[in-house]
Amino acid sequence: MYHLCPLEMKFICLTLLIISGITGSRSEQYKLEGSADPVFAVAGEDVILPCSVKPSISVVDMRVEWFRSDQKDLLVHLYDDHEDKNTEQIQTYRGRTKLNHQELQRGNASLKLSSVQIFDEGLYKCFIQSKSWNNDTTVNVKVEAVGRPPVITVDGFDHSGGLHLQCESEGWYPEPDLEWLDSEGVSLNSETTETHGNTEGFSVKRAITLHHSDKIHCRVKLRHHMLETLIISSSNMFISWRTPVILISVFVVLSMIAGILIAVFVHKNKVSRLRTYMVNVILDADTAHRRLIVYCDGKQVKLVKAHRKESDRNETQKERFNAYHGALGKDGFSSGCFYFEVQVKGQTEWDLGVTRESVNRKGSISLSPGDGYWAVGLKNGKYWAHESPRVSLSMSVISQRVGVFVDYEKGLITFYDVESMSLMYSFTNQSFDKKLYPFVSLGYLKNENFTPLIICDDY
Ligand SMILES: *[C@@H]1O[C@H](CO)[C@@H](O)[C@H](O)[C@H]1NC(C)=O
Numbered sequence: 001m002y003h004l005c006p007l008e009m010k011f012i013c014l015t016l017l018i019i020s021g022i023t024g025s026r027s028e029q030y031k032l033e034g035s036a037d038p039v040f041a042v043a044g045e046d047v048i049l050p051c052s053v054k055p056s057i058s059v060v061d062m063r064v065e066w067f068r069s070d071q072k073d074l075l076v077h078l079y080d081d082h083e084d085k086n087t088e089q090i091q092t093y094r095g096r097t098k099l100n101h102q103e104l105q106r107g108n109a110s111l112k113l114s115s116v117q118i119f120d121e122g123l124y125k126c127f128i129q130s131k132s133w134n135n136d137t138t139v140n141v142k143v144e145a146v147g148r149p150p151v152i153t154v155d156g157f158d159h160s161g162g163l164h165l166q167c168e169s170e171g172w173y174p175e176p177d178l179e180w181l182d183s184e185g186v187s188l189n190s191e192t193t194e195t196h197g198n199t200e201g202f203s204v205k206r207a208i209t210l211h212h213s214d215k216i217h218c219r220v221k222l223r224h225h226m227l228e229t230l231i232i233s234s235s236n237m238f239i240s241w242r243t244p245v246i247l248i249s250v251f252v253v254l255s256m257i258a259g260i261l262i263a264v265f266v267h268k269n270k271v272s273r274l275r276t277y278m279v280n281v282i283l284d285a286d287t288a289h290r291r292l293i294v295y296c297d298g299k300q301v302k303l304v305k306a307h308r309k310e311s312d313r314n315e316t317q318k319e320r321f322n323a324y325h326g327a328l329g330k331d332g333f334s335s336g337c338f339y340f341e342v343q344v345k346g347q348t349e350w351d352l353g354v355t356r357e358s359v360n361r362k363g364s365i366s367l368s369p370g371d372g373y374w375a376v377g378l379k380n381g382k383y384w385a386h387e388s389p390r391v392s393l394s395m396s397v398i399s400q401r402v403g404v405f406v407d408y409e410k411g412l413i414t415f416y417d418v419e420s421m422s423l424m425y426s427f428t429n430q431s432f433d434k435k436l437y438p439f440v441s442l443g444y445l446k447n448e449n450f451t452p453l454i455i456c457d458d459y
Pocket residue numbers: 048052099100103108109110111112
């Protein structure tokens with residue numbers, strides 16, 4: 001007869017416990033539990049793929065492996081030797097899988113998969129292994145992508161007077177159901193659904209013809225998700241055959257507005273590009289014809305009835321225009337690009353552009369490049385480019401403001417109508433060797449329009 005001391009008892013008990021743990025014949029009582037039903041995941045969101053040992057026992061010391069059993073057992077996540085080991089993981093899962101290490105102590109090896117994609121759909125196997133035991137379970141993941149709200153297009157009337165509507169929605173996965181329903185939710189007879197699928201999911205399209213006014217829905221539905229768009233067609237639509245014309249004109253107006261918006265955008269861009277070359281033009285009163293007054297710090301010039309008296313003895317007579325009502329800018333430019341705008345609004349006779357400093361300003365000048373002028377103008381209601389001979393310009397608008405752009409090195413002088421940013425005229429392949437000066441003129445001899453020309457700095 002012998003006695004066991006308490007310490008020996010403890011030792012034996014511990015040994016028995018380890019033996020009867022999950023080894024030997026009793027290991028069969030442990031098994032993995034996943035999910036009998038498919039696990040639904042929504043594209044873009046996170047999902048937990050369940051996997052737990054039952055009865056609960058820590059799996060911290062075991063190997064936990066998640067892989068795609070439907071894709072050659074490619075590795076999705078591996079935990080081994082107490083850490084995640086994801087060097088062999090499939091690229092598409094990189095950074096998107098997580099095992100909760102706390103939960104592993106409770107036998108929970110569920111995998112969290114973040115920002116679910118359509119291609120995540122499939123079969124996943126959770127496999128857990130210790131030295132003496134292993135088991136697995138399969139989780140079936142179903143992905144759903146909710147598409148964009150359906151868009152209804154009014155296609156107009158068919159020959160029998162029916163209103164043709166089309167409903168379209170894209171970005172769904174898997175293929176959704178599209179239905180036209182009346183206000184009571186009863187499915188309406190409509191054409192068959194057209195479906196297109198690609199890696200972004202499915203897009204569906206279905207048309208219906210309405211013969212009377214109604215409040216109808218287009219509904220796109222997928223297992224747990226549904227999107228609807230309502231359209232109300234009033235009885236007015238069906239009264240008269242003129243309606244299609246009205247409808248069509250509404251669309252035409254809408255698309256015209258879109259066109260104008262785009263044009264305005266393009267216009268703004270072009271103007272602001274040119275305006276980066278804007279120079280400060282100040283008109284030189286000493287060059288101005290005696291019927292002109294230059295005012296507002298050299299920013300405006302206008303005709304007056306009577307010639308000014310020849311009082312300034314200092315002034316150099318040869319510089320002044322004596323037939324053309326012209327004036328030059330104070331500063332000339334001999335390199336790079338420059339741009340300026342002149343408001344011509346309300347004036348019926350004008351010429352403007354650039355000129356060489358040394359040009360003749362006396363008598364009736366041809367204002368052509370041969371004489372050192374590069375200019376456009378308005379006379380007798382017609383726009384002209386002062387080539388020799390002069391060229392008539394066909395302008396669709398009355399120009400309120402003219403922009404002059406010069407690229408000195410390229411020998412380019414371009415005139416724009418600023419409001420519409422349409423090209424008026426370009427002098428190309430010119431060659432300059434001297435400074436070019438801004439030039440404005442209020443016609444010749446008999447002009448009686450006293451509206452000023454204004455150098456514009458207000459943009
Ligand atoms: C297992 O852990 C996950 C978190 O990783 C948790 O969401 C889930 O509820 C846990 N399952 C059980 C059965 O405790």
